Amino acid sequence: MSILGTRVERREDPRLLTSGGVYVDDLREPALEGAAHVTFVRSPMAHARIEAIDVADAAAMPGVLGVFTGADLDVDPVAPGPGLGGQPLPSAMARPHLARDVARYVGEPVAAVVTETLAQGEDAAELVSVDYEPLDAVVDVDDALRDEVLLFPEAGTNTAARSGERDESLFDGCDVVVTRRIENQRLAAAPLETRAAACAWGDDGRLTMWLSNQNAQACRDAVQEQLGLDEGQVRIITPDVGGGFGAKIGVDPDAVLLGWLSRRAGRPLRWSESRSENMVAMTHGRGQRQTVTIGGDREGRVLAYRLDLVQDLGAYPLMSAFLPTFTGLMAGGPYDIAKVETTARCVVTNTMSTAAYRGAGRPEATAAIERAVDLFAAEVGLDPAEVRRRNAVRPEQFPYRTATGLVYDSGEYVRAIDAVLEAAGYRALREEQARRRSEGAIRQLGLGISLYVEITAPNNAEGEHGHVEVLPDGSALVLTGSSAHGQGHATSFSMLVADQLGIDIDRIQIVHGDTDRVPAGAGTMGSRSLQLGGSAVHRAAVDVREKGRALAAELIEIDEADVELVDGDWRVRGAASVGISWAELAERARDRGGLAADVHFVSDSPTFPFGVHLAVVEVDTETGGVEHVRHVTVDDAGPVLNPVLAEGQRHGGIAQGAAQALLEHMSYDTDGNPQTANFADYAIITASELPRFELLHMETPTTLNPLGVKGIGEAGTIGATPAVQNAVVDALSHLGVSHIDMPTTPERVWAAINEA
Amino acid sequence: MHVTINVNGEEHGDEVEDRTLLVHYIRDTRGLTGTNVGCDTTSCGACTVLLDGESVKSCTVLAAQADGHSVTTIEGLADGESMHPVQRAFQEKHGLQCGFCTPGMVMASVSLLRENPNPTDAEVRSGLEGNICRCTGYHNIVESVLAAAERTTEAAE
Ligand code: FES
Ligand code: FES
Numbered sequence: 014m015s016i017l018g019t020r021v022e023r024r025e026d027p028r029l030l031t032s033g034g035v036y037v038d039d040l041r042e043p044a045l046e047g048a049a050h051v052t053f054v055r056s057p058m059a060h061a062r063i064e065a066i067d068v069a070d071a072a073a074m075p076g077v078l079g080v081f082t083g084a085d086l087d088v089d090p091v092a093p094g095p096g097l098g099g100q101p102l103p104s105a106m107a108r109p110h111l112a113r114d115v116a117r118y119v120g121e122p123v124a125a126v127v128t129e130t131l132a133q134g135e136d137a138a139e140l141v142s143v144d145y146e147p148l149d150a151v152v153d154v155d156d157a158l159r160d161e162v163l164l165f166p167e168a169g170t171n172t173a174a175r176s177g178e179r180d181e182s183l184f185d186g187c188d189v190v191v192t193r194r195i196e197n198q199r200l201a202a203a204p205l206e207t208r209a210a211a212c213a214w215g216d217d218g219r220l221t222m223w224l225s226n227q228n229a230q231a232c233r234d235a236v237q238e239q240l241g242l243d244e245g246q247v248r249i250i251t252p253d254v255g256g257g258f259g260a261k262i263g264v265d266p267d268a269v270l271l272g273w274l275s276r277r278a279g280r281p282l283r284w285s286e287s288r289s290e291n292m293v294a295m296t297h298g299r300g301q302r303q304t305v306t307i308g309g310d311r312e313g314r315v316l317a318y319r320l321d322l323v324q325d326l327g328a329y330p331l332m333s334a335f336l337p338t339f340t341g342l343m344a345g346g347p348y349d350i351a352k353v354e355t356t357a358r359c360v361v362t363n364t365m366s367t368a369a370y371r372g373a374g375r376p377e378a379t380a381a382i383e384r385a386v387d388l389f390a391a392e393v394g395l396d397p398a399e400v401r402r403r404n405a406v407r408p409e410q411f412p413y414r415t416a417t418g419l420v421y422d423s424g425e426y427v428r429a430i431d432a433v434l435e436a437a438g439y440r441a442l443r444e445e446q447a448r449r450r451s452e453g454a455i456r457q458l459g460l461g462i463s464l465y466v467e468i469t470a471p472n473n474a475e476g477e478h479g480h481v482e483v484l485p486d487g488s489a490l491v492l493t494g495s496s497a498h499g500q501g502h503a504t505s506f507s508m509l510v511a512d513q514l515g516i517d518i519d520r521i522q523i524v525h526g527d528t529d530r531v532p533a534g535a536g537t538m539g540s541r542s543l544q545l546g547g548s549a550v551h552r553a554a555v556d557v558r559e560k561g562r563a564l565a566a567e568l569i570e571i572d573e574a575d576v577e578l579v580d581g582d583w584r585v586r587g588a589a590s591v592g593i594s595w596a597e598l599a600e601r602a603r604d605r606g607g608l609a610a611d612v613h614f615v616s617d618s619p620t621f622p623f624g625v626h627l628a629v630v631e632v633d634t635e636t637g638g639v640e641h642v643r644h645v646t647v648d649d650a651g652p653v654l655n656p657v658l659a660e661g662q663r664h665g666g667i668a669q670g671a672a673q674a675l676l677e678h679m680s681y682d683t684d685g686n687p688q689t690a691n692f693a694d695y696a697i698i699t700a701s702e703l704p705r706f707e708l709l710h711m712e713t714p715t716t717l718n719p720l721g722v723k724g725i726g727e728a729g730t731i732g733a734t735p736a737v738q739n740a741v742v743d744a745l746s747h748l749g750v751s752h753i754d755m756p757t758t759p760e761r762v763w764a765a766i767n768e769a
Numbered sequence: 770m771h772v773t774i775n776v777n778g779e780e781h782g783d784e785v786e787d788r789t790l791l792v793h794y795i796r797d798t799r800g801l802t803g804t805n806v807g808c809d810t811t812s813c814g815a816c817t818v819l820l821d822g823e824s825v826k827s828c829t830v831l832a833a834q835a836d837g838h839s840v841t842t843i844e845g846l847a848d849g850e851s852m853h854p855v856q857r858a859f860q861e862k863h864g865l866q867c868g869f870c871t872p873g874m875v876m877a878s879v880s881l882l883r884e885n886p887n888p889t890d891a892e893v894r895s896g897l898e899g900n901i902c903r904c905t906g907y908h909n910i911v912e913s914v915l916a917a918a919e920r921t922t923e924a925a926e
Contacts (some may be wrong), residue, residue, distance in 0.1 A: 017829055034868045288808040661909060664907075
């Protein structure tokens with residue numbers, strides 16, 4: 014029986030559970046012996062001219078090896094971009110490694126202090142004195158759009174990119190048109206391990222850098238480029254990584270600078286930021302102001318949909334100027350809508366830059382359309398589940414070409430809706446809701462449904478690399494350009510290889526996140542690991558198996574068709590005693606280049622997983638407090654390789670989605686001061702705010718890869734966010750509440766009740 | 770100053786600066802890097818260890834306060850090769866993903882079960898309120914703690 018699809022416990026865990034893993038800060042590599050520490054001096058002002066920096070007092074402190082400012086750097090600022098649809102962005106918006114003339118957000122690095130010990134760094138950094146001349150700050154995107162205060166006067170505008178055109182006749186022929194402005198608030202990714210880096214220059218002139226990052230190969234390229242080094246001069250290693258959620262995709266200029274500082278100081282260096290530093294200086298996610306307009310007929314048929322969005326880029330446009338491209342492409346969601354229009358504007362503000370966060374542009378699309386569908390359902394007086402059933406793309410329509418030009422591969426949307434409604438006991442819940450309403454109960458019940466489709470491995474063009482090799486001791490070695498930060502690649506990828514080679518998973522070594530050992534790869538993001546990385550490893554394993562078969566047949570002197578793999582050894586069909594082991598084969602294959610295969614797998618197109626989330630909440634109408642009491646979901650990402658891992662991904666995603674809907678908001682005051690700059694103020698969701706999750710199972714395979722799989726990593730977040738938000742609104746709809754922005758905090762809920 | 774602290778069953782005498790936090794003593798002086806630091810406001814619980822059997826956030830205790838006491842970290846929980854029932858339950862129920870919160874989560878769970886050997890789902894959730902996990906959504910962590918409770922009860926019967 015195949016190991017695929019079975020509940021295999023994670024191989025990673027014993028080590029993590031007994032000794033706690035080795036994250037960057039835990040490294041005790043000989044190369045890092047005697048490493049000094051880097052402490053950044055960060056701007057306390059959101060927008061200010063830097064008149065002068067005096068480092069003399071700091072430099073005189075004990076243990077100080079050097080204090081560096083922008084004036085010392087011979088490193089070019091990081092070019093911005095790419096913008097919407099890949100368009101170039103104004104070059105004036107480049108991000109310096111250390112701010113030079115102007116600081117543009119609270120937390121921007123303006124100086125770096127290198128000291129023998131961490132404590133000395135903290136003391137010395139206090140003494141770097143910076144003369145700031147405050148400038149007006151612009152924090153709100155609508156204000157930024159007015160271009161009264163400019164972050165980059167040379168660019169002449171705060172709008173870094175725009176796309177889409179407005180069709181004034183879009184809603185012609187619609188009996189019902191509803192429009193609403195909604196906020197997709199800024200979030201902190203908040204991986205539990207903050208950013209950390211360490212580096213050392215070797216005698217051979219090579220720089221080795223250990224990073225807590227999702228994509229070693231891209232970091233290698235970025236470090237080489239930014240520091241002006243030759244190809245092959247940088248090695249990046251990502252050891253255990255304590256969560257990423259998209260915020261560790263890019264290489265931070267802060268981390269790149271470590272390589273430069275290390276060369277200047279002539280010492281290996283370490284940097285590990287505090288949580289407060291992480292909250293203000295690691296990229297944030299989301300941050301879209303959206304206006305949805307939805308139109309259709311009285312029977313609940315949606316005919317046209319418009320999404321106007323403004324993306325808050327923060328001070329320097331990084332990846333977030335590209336992410337609304339996904340929001341636009343996915344705007345119409347899982348619905349068969351004839352006309353879909355998106356316009357997007359990306360603007361800079363005096364806040365930390367935004368970039369990817371779990372789902373990266375797609376949760377924003379789903380949140381918008383799922384709120385819009387509920388607004389439309391309320392207007393036509395139909396149950397929101399029924400409106401979704403009536404508009405969902407039908408199985409016979411696949412492959413389905415959307416109005417935005419994508420081709421959805423496969424899906425069973427209505428079946429997923431029905432499965433969730435049935436499992437949740439939807440009708441009974443609605444009756445209970447009606448009962449509480451008629452009794453005027455203090456605790457009202459809310460049901461929120463969301464139907465979503467997402468795009469996974471959107472960056473499929475890069476493909477992914479996989480190498481499989483049987484070693485002379487009969488074990489297998491796998492190299493993958495995909496790289497785990499909690500997803501369990503060591504378990505899932507060894508299952509794929511065990512399935513083909515019959516070698517025990519404990520005898521399969523998975524190597525990732527080291528650019529010397531795996532030079533080609535694109536890391537882990539966008540739920541691409543299994544469909545691209547897994548497919549590459551699977552194909553490589555198939556190649557190795559066939560090489561093994563050919564060699565076994567040759568050695569036994571028999572037809573290839575007559576040898577088979579039995580319990581991990583090659584046997585002659587029908588004569589089980591005659592055979593040859595993998596170890597023996599690998600030994601014999603040594604002088605023929607070994608039993609190895611390399612595969613670069615590229616998919617023709619991304620895949621489109623989908624699902625349905627039903628959230629049940631109780632809202633206390635006296636306090637505005639919301640309790641998330643049930644959550645029932647289907648997340649269909651095709652065949653499941655290891656249910657343990659897939660469920661774990663779904664759980665984590667639901668929690669992050671619910672957290673956005675209920676609690677989290679990375680907020681700034683109007684002067685650009687962060688108001689939620691640590692875990693005491695930023696409301697990370699805890700165990701007591703979440704229910705047990707009820708997961709249903711459905712598998713609709715894709716034909717786009719040999720495993721039939723789609724991505725699962727972001728599903729929970731995409732589906733849960735609007736489900737929970739819709740549930741909160743639904744609990745109060747009978748009072749006349751039609752929308753509450755996220756996060757639906759008690760204050761906001763209470764205000765909505767009182768204003769209704 | 771000089772401190773004598775029993776760490777994972779072994780007594781150690783060390784010189785530390787007065788301001789040294791227990792977590793830094795554990796990580797830097799004792800070289801046990803399983804205990805992690807996830808915040809600077811005593812909010813995340815990643816640094817949770819047992820001090821005389823009770824869970825504490827080691828980022829808010831001075832090493833000096835542990836003088837003459839015993840500390841158990843994640844490295845000292847297993848009995849030789851065999852994992853503690855709570856560790857085993859986390860493995861079986863997939864109670865961890867990236868693993869960064871895990872040492873603290875496991876230590877907090879051990880202490881929770883010591884105080885309440887048969888907790889309900891809700892009791893586990895409120896008992897772990899001081900420990901943040903960004904990966905698992907807590908579902909499987911709660912399952913892990915409940916499974917460990919069940920196993921311990923069975924073993925006692
Ligand atoms: S590091 Fe101790 S509670 Fe966060
Ligand atoms: S497993 Fe990653 S923070 Fe808990």
